Amino acid sequence: MDEELIPTIPTQSDDEDFQLVSRNKRRKTAPDSPEPAKKEPTHHCQFPVILTGLPPDLRNPIEIRRYLEECHPSAQVIGIKTSRKGLTIIAAQNPASQKTLLGQWKPIRGRTPTPRLPKEKKDKAEETEGVIVGLHPEVTEEDLAAELSGNTNGFTLCSFRRFFRKGTKTPTWKAAVRFRTPEELDRAVTKGVFIGYQHHRVEKLRSTPSPIQCHNCQRFGHYAGNCQHQKTCLRCAGHHALADCTTPRDQPRCANCRRSHIASFKGCSKYQRAIDESTKKNQPPKTPRAPPAPTRPQTTSNDSSFCSPQILDDLQRKHEEAITKMEERHQLQLEALKLQHQVTMERVEEANSQLFHQMREETITQLHKLKGQLTHFLGDVLTCLIPEKGDNPPSDYRKATVIKEKAWKHLGLSIEIPAIKEGLQQKTTAQKTTSR
Numbered sequence: 001m002d003e004e005l006i007p008t009i010p011t012q013s014d015d016e017d018f019q020l021v022s023r024n025k026r027r028k029t030a031p032d033s034p035e036p037a038k039k040e041p042t043h044h045c046q047f048p049v050i051l052t053g054l055p056p057d058l059r060n061p062i063e064i065r066r067y068l069e070e071c072h073p074s075a076q077v078i079g080i081k082t083s084r085k086g087l088t089i090i091a092a093q094n095p096a097s098q099k100t101l102l103g104q105w106k107p108i109r110g111r112t113p114t115p116r117l118p119k120e121k122k123d124k125a126e127e128t129e130g131v132i133v134g135l136h137p138e139v140t141e142e143d144l145a146a147e148l149s150g151n152t153n154g155f156t157l158c159s160f161r162r163f164f165r166k167g168t169k170t171p172t173w174k175a176a177v178r179f180r181t182p183e184e185l186d187r188a189v190t191k192g193v194f195i196g197y198q199h200h201r202v203e204k205l206r207s208t209p210s211p212i213q214c215h216n217c218q219r220f221g222h223y224a225g226n227c228q229h230q231k232t233c234l235r236c237a238g239h240h241a242l243a244d245c246t247t248p249r250d251q252p253r254c255a256n257c258r259r260s261h262i263a264s265f266k267g268c269s270k271y272q273r274a275i276d277e278s279t280k281k282n283q284p285p286k287t288p289r290a291p292p293a294p295t296r297p298q299t300t301s302n303d304s305s306f307c308s309p310q311i312l313d314d315l316q317r318k319h320e321e322a323i324t325k326m327e328e329r330h331q332l333q334l335e336a337l338k339l340q341h342q343v344t345m346e347r348v349e350e351a352n353s354q355l356f357h358q359m360r361e362e363t364i365t366q367l368h369k370l371k372g373q374l375t376h377f378l379g380d381v382l383t384c385l386i387p388e389k390g391d392n393p394p395s396d397y398r399k400a401t402v403i404k405e406k407a408w409k410h411l412g413l414s415i416e417i418p419a420i421k422e423g424l425q426q427k428t429t430a431q432k433t434t435s436r
Contacts, residue, residue: 047098051088051105053113064088067108075100089118117159128158128185129178129205132193137162137171144177144195152194155187156180176205211274218255218263220274234263375413378403 058064064080068090076093083089092098105113135144145157159178162171179185188202211220217229218237230239236247237255247253255263256270265271381403407413 047092047095048118049090049092049098049101049115050118051090051101051113051115052086053111054086054088055109055111056086058109067106071105072100072103077101088113127204128180128182129176130185130188130202131205132175132177132195133201133203134173134198135175135195135200137173139175139195144175147195148177148193153188155184155193211271211278213264213274220256220270232263237263371411371413374411378407378413 054064058067059082061080064082068075068077068080075097077090077097078093079091081089081091090101092101102115102117105115141157141160144160147153148155148157156179157177158180161176163174163176164171179188185202185204189204192199192201194200212223213220214222214224214227214229215234216224216227216231218232218234219227219229231241232238232255233240233245233247234242234255235245235249235252237253237258238245238247252260252262254261254265254268254270257268259268261268
């Protein structure tokens, strides 16, 4: 063979494109023979796949090839490279093989590898990735591609990935999509997209720069190698290492703002201030604008009369008259309100007095009625207690007399019973006769 293809991948970045470099071997040729046509020395791989999570002891290329053929026998691979960080980069020959390699892999030695695409770094002018806001979590990539390529939208979906809640596998209502050209992204951001007759807003995907934070003192702006401060705990802000911290995880304290969170929390006020400062440093300096020339006031012949004392006196007089009229109007309104309140109170008192007298008369009538009924009732009771004529024991008359006196004393009831009068008369006559 005239040339040999060797897969080479730069070691500075694990996510750079996979390259195939051709190396020509020297061959003795005749001096008069024509030189062969030169071929391209470098071949660019357009379909790389990064495989993470392989066992650390799996380094034999023959075992990796057998494992790849066992998991995806239909995939066409042109090169494999293992980086220093333990990432295995596979170069596929076509998009179909790349999609196959991005599928599910079988477990090996207690681990299940995870495939992904490399991170692409593009200039701002070539950004084609946006975020669809409000997208239902159950919308699949195929359905979204069909909706975006319809007559209503007219976009081409190149890639699609979901956002998940932190620490869970629950998808959110946002998804990152990559369009074909930056013009399509600008049009989607301006007009939005229609998915299932519903309009969704599209935003550009922005990456927030992370500030430099020291792992020794937890402050921002320098690295631990250049730190001259005392060691500070990430969790409790104490002067010890994180491994020696005895503070519970649910009781953290920030070393920068002294609030209840760890020092690397992205919602910290000091963290946000550090991001703003780093953003300002990266921005180009603004050219100072020349101050505008002072304009001279234009004076006219009527300016002297505008500030004359006579005009000021007239304005002051009008202002005082307006205030006087306003106070008089307010006083009249206040007096009218007082009069209305007084009339209302008199009506209320009159109505209450009438109601009180009516209720008093009704109560007295009911009491008289009840008193009469109770008098008749007690009279009937006493009549039943007094025996018939001829049998007049003094004890029965005495009981009836006591009941009558108690009724008059406590209830004010006067009970008149003829039997009692006759009994008392007979008793009095008998006493007189005995005394004689």
